[in-house]
Amino acid sequence: DVKVTQSSRYLVKRTGEKVFLECVQDMDHENMFWYRQDPGLGLRLIYFSYDVKMKEKGDIPEGYSVSREKKERFSLILESASTNQTSMYLCASRPGLAGVRGELFFGEGSRLTVL
């Protein structure tokens, strides 16, 4: 069965802390994504990676960075967390071979609260 695993379901951090959100997929997918989800705004793309060490900014990259050292793992980093980064974070992967016909496979989400 296809699996995208996000390491932390719920996190509470303090303003200014460095936060790591980890995502691992077991499907050998080339493409991986980080979205944030806020009520009324839907899903907004933060970063996208199409290969190891390759990344592209999404619609809202400010305040975030990413790391992809291995194909199966895609990490989202908040260098200095702020209260406006309180949100639900969703990781997803997509097979490269399927191209634009392929769907995204999502993890369970990480709900981050910054105090």
Next chain:
Amino acid sequence: AQSVTQLGSHVSVSEGALVLLRCNYSSSVPPYLFWYVQYPNQGLQLLLKYTTGATLVKGINGFEAEFKKSETSFHLTKPSAHMSDAAEYFCAVSGNTGNQFYFGTGTSLTVIP
């Protein structure tokens, strides 16, 4: 760029009634269209997708959607709502490259007993 519009951010139906969730898209041809469901505090799960072929697409949990090119629509339906259908539903369209996947803002479905 592609975009997706979901009409109605909140929809309420009675248990056993028809579910109709509306989605319109703007896309270059051909569009690849998707419906996802999200239960509270969970990730998104694929309900169904249209890529090519038959325009009426059947998905999981009794849902189906019809691709209507002339109306640029991909509405989601289910003949009889069940309490377990209460969730957030997202329509999405795939863009021209692998990183492009555009979501609507979602429709929250409430099922009234």
